[in-house]
Amino acid sequence: MKVHGKPMRSIWVEPDGWSVGIIDQTRLPHAFVTLRLTTLDEAAHAIRSMQVRGAPLIGAVAAYGVCLALRGDASDVALERACTHLQATRPTAVNLRWALDEMRQALRPLSPSERLTAAYLRAAALSDEDVAINRAIGEHGLGLIESVWARKGRQGRVNVLTHCNAGWLATVDWGTALAPLYLAHDKGIPLHVWVDETRPRNQGAGLTAWELGQHGVPHTVIADNVGGHLMQHGEVDLCIVGTDRTTARGDVANKIGTYLKALAAKDNGVPFYVALPSPTIDWTLEDGVRDIPIEQRDGRELTDISGRLPSGEVVTVRVTPEGSPVANYGFDVTPARLVTALVTERGVCEASTEGLLSLFPERRPVRGTGT
Ligand SMILES: CSC[C@@H](O)[C@@H](O)C(=O)COP(=O)(O)O
Secondary structure, three states, X not given: OEEOOEEOOOEEEOOOOOOEXXXXXXXXXXXXXXXXXXXXXXXXXXXXXXXXXXXXXXXXXXXXXXXXXXXXXXXXXXXXXXXXXXXXXXOOOHHHHHHHHHHHHHHOOOOHHHHHHHHHHHHHHHHHHHHHHHHHHHHXXXXXXXXXXXXXXXXXOEEEEEOOOOOHHHOOOOOOOOHHHHHHHHOOOOEEEEEEOOOOOOHHHHHHHHHHHHHOOOEEEEOOOOHHHHHHOOOOOEEEEOOOEEEOOOOEEEEOOHHHXXXXXXXXXXXXXXXXXXXXXXXXXXXXXXXXXXXXXXXXXXXXXXXXXXXXXXXXXXXXXXXXXXXXXXXXXXXXXXXXXXXXXXXXXXXXXXXXXXXXXXXXXXXXXXX
């Protein structure tokens, strides 16, 4: 997508051919700053501190983190140690585990002398695949927006509500939930996006608003609790969000607060879509509420808030009383029954075991063979 009119991705290999460039998302929207990752520890820190975030991008950074680790030592032990270190950075997004498994699978059979080149090739391929997948999600999701536009008699605008940031900043490019919106906007469908601020880290107010603005998509930032009110008043035609892990039966883990939006959508008959690349499906889990690990983060994300003063200085201030305990849950799980449909790179399906298997038949358990 574009930054100040110039196309770019959220991760790249620098001209030196080995170090890895990222956008420091902790500095947005007030400053656009890029960083150069040169070691495994820097890659792990970037994920943990959320300089990079969003399930697909976390996977891509982890893949390049393995490359950086192998530059010093490409032994079996070093490969395993790098994967274990990166895996421990964030627990909820399953794309991290998926990307590390892909890297292990590609690299383990090779001799240490062959691994470094192969690692960079595999990490680049995973990144390119992410871009292609998200573009396909965009095409399939576009159909849903076109239907709403047709239903409205091509009058007014299509109002979409989204939560957190599932845009190009959360992926290598395009985004998941935002990919259909970019395509719809580019096609000339009058679109307006309600952007949930997404406390405590404000990925909506800081990142989604910024990237929609860079692309010229009309949007309005709202406090997290506004969505239900807007839905009651017919101001939301559809909701679309991303996900960090979706189970085999279609339960969806996403940024904290997603569940409440899905409940409000159900109560108001507003379609609630979840856009996801297939690496976000955890085929090993069924019951998301019971089994998806939910990240709990540093309480300071909740007690403190950052913003820019009129002078341009970015400062952090405290919003809770000294001494009040806080709990900072990063994600929640929306049960499949509240999801109207899943939008994947292979098409749109019901949020159910059968729905997912209709698009991914290779995942259907083989009966009678003991496997
Ligand atoms: C394509 S991104 C889908 C999700 O990763 C996104 O909605 C989200 O919850 C991101 O959480 P974050 O904590 O910012 O990494």
